[in-house]
Amino acid sequence: METTRSTPETARSDTGTARSPAVVATLSALLLLAASIAGQIAAGADCPTVPPGLVIPLxxxxxxxxxxxxxxTGLALGIGLFIGTGAILTPNTGDHLSSGDTTLIASTAAELVALATLVIAGAAATLARKGARH
Structure with missing residues (x-):
């Protein structure tokens, strides 16, 4: 009869797909950002044929x-800063929020929430991964 011994290498708990809360929030913000752009397109917002605001976060x-x-995680943070700056500097965001179209207003508000979350969570995830080796 063979017995197995537990060594530190075999006994460690490898969670596999477990991610930190900051990474999960960053991922959620990226997906919300893409969904909000899709909502704006569905509401009739003027967008290019291949909308970068939808493709880049995906x-x-x-x-x-x-x-x-x-x-x-740094790339996600950069995307949040880049698209967020564009959302602030272009008049489209203000036009969407004052359009009177409920779907367009809601999707634009969701975009702004996603961008703020993406910047905060992306920064937290990037800083937390500083010492991580993967």
Missing amino acids: VAAALLVWRTNRGT
Whole structure:
């Protein structure tokens, strides 16, 4: 009869897909951002044929799921800052919020919430991953 021994290498708990709350919030914010852009398109907002505000967060979310490290969390933070700056500087956001169209107002408000969450959670996830090796 063979007995097995537990060593530190075999006894460690490997959670596999477990992610920190900051990474989960960053991923959620990326998905909410993409969904809010889709909502704006559905409400009739003027968008390019391939809307970058929809595609870029989805690609970043896929990268974050595939490989969670400081680079991908930093990329998500950069996207939040880049798209957030664009949302603040262009008149479209104000036009959408004052349009009177409930769907457009709600999706634009969701976009702003997603961007704020993305910047805060992305910064927290990036700083938390500073010492992590993956």
